[in-house]
Amino acid sequence: xxxxxxxxxDSMQAVTAHPTFADPRNIAVLATYLAALEANPTPVTGPxxxxxxxxxxxxxxxxxxxxxxxxGEEANRVPRIAGQHYPYLRKQIESAAGFHRDxxxxxxxxxxxxxxxxxxxxxxxxxSRLGDSKAP
Ligand code: HEC
Numbered sequence: 329x330x331x332x333x334x335x336x337x338d339s340m341q342a343v344t345a346h347p348t349f350a351d352p353r354n355i356a357v358l359a360t361y362l363a364a365l366e367a368n369p370t371p372v373t374g375p376x377x378x379x380x381x382x383x384x385x386x387x388x389x390x391x392x393x394x395x396x397x398x399x400g401e402e403a404n405r406v407p408r409i410a411g412q413h414y415p416y417l418r419k420q421i422e423s424a425a426g427f428h429r430d431x432x433x434x435x436x437x438x439x440x441x442x443x444x445x446x447x448x449x450x451x452x453x454x455x456s457r458l459g460d461s462k463a464p
Contacts, residue, residue, distance in 0.1 A: 367459060372413040374453025378446070382454035385447060389439045390455075398458040411459030417452035 348354050387396070394400055398410030409417065424432040425440035425448070440448070 367411050371411045371456050373456045374414040378450040382450035409455050414456040421448050
């Protein structure tokens with residue numbers, strides 16, 4: 329799929345086109361299963377530079393929705409971001425900043441758009457270290 333000249337990864341759309349997902353009960357069952365899985369205890373992290381600056385940015389902008397520990401808020405459908413792989417987080421941050429995530433709230437996209445590339449690197453690095461086992 330192409331939007332604004334940038335290729336958006338559509339591999340998951342191909343998966344969700346499978347007839348299994350025509351039944352919303354199957355989606356709910358799968359989501360329940362995935363939500364119960366343990367978080368990865370050893371995510372890929374970034375280079376570890378600028379974590380303090382990233383923490384300030386995170387606390388200032390992201391905590392309001394994702395929570396201080398990055399665990400998200402189920403009631404408001406804010407996803408857990410703590411302890412995801414650094415490259416994945418970096419990609420999602422770029423994608424949200426470029427309006428390529430349909431569901432991302434405007435508060436988040438506008439905040440991310442205002443950040444420099446190094447700040448987005450540092451944020452992804454910091455968030456990859458947020459978790460139960462790897463405190464920054
Ligand atoms: C106004 C509330 C809000 C704020 C503020 C916010 N987010 Fe989000 N964020 C969300 C919601 C809701 C989603 C899920 C929507 C979506 O899938 O795009 C999300 C999704 C994400 C994702 C994708 C998660 C995944 O597993 O794919 C990342 C990464 C993320 N946010 C990072 C951040 C960072 C970094 C900040 C601070 C600079 C931030 N968010 C600020 C509400 C917010």
